[in-house]
Amino acid sequence: MRISKLFWKCTGACAVLGCLAARTSAYFVISEPSRDSQWVNGAVHPVSWTKGVQDGISMLDVELARLSQNGLTFVAKNVPAKPGSLNILIQDIPPGDDYFVVFMNSTHGALHATSSRFAILPASSSASGSQQSPISSAPTVTVSGSPNPTQLFATTFPALNSGSLPRWDNAGHAWGLGSVMVGCLVGAAWTLW
Numbered sequence: 001m002r003i004s005k006l007f008w009k010c011t012g013a014c015a016v017l018g019c020l021a022a023r024t025s026a027y028f029v030i031s032e033p034s035r036d037s038q039w040v041n042g043a044v045h046p047v048s049w050t051k052g053v054q055d056g057i058s059m060l061d062v063e064l065a066r067l068s069q070n071g072l073t074f075v076a077k078n079v080p081a082k083p084g085s086l087n088i089l090i091q092d093i094p095p096g097d098d099y100f101v102v103f104m105n106s107t108h109g110a111l112h113a114t115s116s117r118f119a120i121l122p123a124s125s126s127a128s129g130s131q132q133s134p135i136s137s138a139p140t141v142t143v144s145g146s147p148n149p150t151q152l153f154a155t156t157f158p159a160l161n162s163g164s165l166p167r168w169d170n171a172g173h174a175w176g177l178g179s180v181m182v183g184c185l186v187g188a189a190w191t192l193w
Helices: 001-022 171-192
Strands: 030-031 039-040 044-049 059-066 071-078 084-090 096-105 110-114 118-121 141-143
Touching: 030 096, 030 110, 059 084, 071 084, 071 141
Parallel strands: 039 118, 084 141
Antiparallel strands: 030 044, 044 084, 059 071, 059 096, 096 110, 096 118
């Protein structure tokens, strides 16, 4: 019985301190596509973002999500987080006004950012909304076809060294781990006392 109390008190203390320590120090703000963006099939469209704080996230995965069809298109894996731009050439993507660009770490399932909702138009259309020119210094990725969550990423960039392992150069990371460890020790001492 005593071990079970120790377990639950340690778990509770760790959960409380873990929640306090688990703050998101990383953030991305996706500036393009914006709410008024209209992407036309057969054209190159820019995705641009700014990265918040220095947190050790050096790469991310880019996906296109469509809500009404539960569609997911894997665009690019291991995209460098800086300089903050990527061009996407879309071909034969089903038209709709419910698309989003999603930034995440698909290995760990961590969501970094979601763009504003935007539209994709057929190739024969002309965009009446916001239309940005491709970014000349950014790489271009080609995606085509209907959303298919069983397909691989259209492009995989080489992995960056700092993106696969956690870095402890941010005081927030060390503080978070330290507070969880202290919480576990306090919970154990509280139980044994």
